[in-house]
Amino acid sequence: MEILGIDVGGSGIKGAIVDTVKGELITERYRIPTPKPATPDAVIETIEAIINNFDWHGPVGCGFPAAVKNEIVKTASNIDHSWIGINASARIEKKTGCPTHLVNDVDAAGIAEAEFGAGKDRYGTIFMAAFGTGIGTAVFHNQQLVPNTELGHIPLNGMVAEDYAANSIRENEGLCWKTWGRRVNEYLQLIESLLWPDLIIIGGGVSKKFNEFESYINVESTVVPAESRQPCRNYWFRAGC
Template sequence: MSLPELPKRAIGIDVGGTGIKGGIVNLRKGSLSGKRVRIPTPKPATPQAVAGVIGEILTELLSREKAPALDELAVGVTVPAIVISNEVLTAPNIDDSWIGCRTTELLKDLPGRTFTLNDADAAGLAEARFGAGAHRDGTVMTVTLGTGVGTAIIHDGVLVPNSELGHIEFEGTVPAERIVSAAARERLEMPWDEYGELLRRYLKHLERIQPVSTFIIGGGISKRSEDFLPFVTGLRAEVMPAQLTNNAGIVGAGLYAAEQSRLADFRNSEQ
């Protein structure tokens, strides 16, 4: 028996440090149907406070004409943390009260089925399926450069979750994201050519840990890729900028939720 076809639409919600964004995801095109909704992230960003904002965004999106039907509604939610089986295990860039949070229980009163994943994984999944990595075989790694560094590994279209290679030690005893992130470049006032050379060394380091066929460079800084990617040379893997930019997390979250929902149905039918 094969997996049932995905629905036409799902909802993705991307929880960030300053804003929580959501949208209706067209799962045929990998794009948003209509404008996304953004609400500032509450302070402190406790699970209960964030759940309230997620509920507001979901209510707005479900009121739209192109909203998914409730009987097939899948909602994907990203968080900046390691997530296994919808349980948050770390909180490096979010309130510590998230550690141990079971998001299925947290969001149980919301309509539809909810599924949670790491934010960088969501962006990487979207890029691999619909963006720069579409139709590419082998292993693709998306490296998201922002406040920190997020990584996502996709092999032949399948996500290998929670790689978190932005936290590895690099050229010393500090996590890589402290010197490689886009925020670090601004803080250190690093010229683009120097930043490109630093990124080249970091990607070479990643190649030794996890060989890939393609690196996709994401995050807002990818809009300036012509300023630094020309200096990222000498790698075995091809290096290219992301295409979905700020919508990648939303698209990936919606896609992940739809696939997990169908997979759950398939497993239940086999029992």
């Protein structure tokens, strides 16, 4: 089955048509910068532009940077706060005519890793952290997702963890890999003390640079980079995820 996968990120909104059986992109991704401010109307207009780019009329799967419950947005750390309480799927469907399903972006990425990537056939507790504009997280136990964990927002060194160790902080502050890698390690050590995962998967675009900071990570858990690193492939590998 094919769907149009859309990833709403803090800096860009990406889309591609996805083979949901193989977990592969059928087309090249199409990216539009995330509007500022990222209000519902502005983001949905951008999503509509992506749908129109592919001349798409079928189902849409949307990975969204927020806790999502029954299609309703519950949090807003990297999008406009006016999203909170909105049934985003219904709004997108009304605007585009395409049936849409919404889910937390890193939950979707984690499901892809569990199905096709670094978490395939792995049991016990798996923790995924995607380092980007913020820190998105997903938690699995014996391949079952615990949704909407949002553990990038826990306190670390007197601030919200993602304000200390997100990849955007590395870029904005010009941190070297060593300094930033040690911050990531502090975050993972805190997570380990809370969850004691068997496997930690590092996601986000920075996973392609894992070798740059791997040596600064010192936790008991096995730590590996995500394998499904193409935008949209990580997020929507099967319909109705």
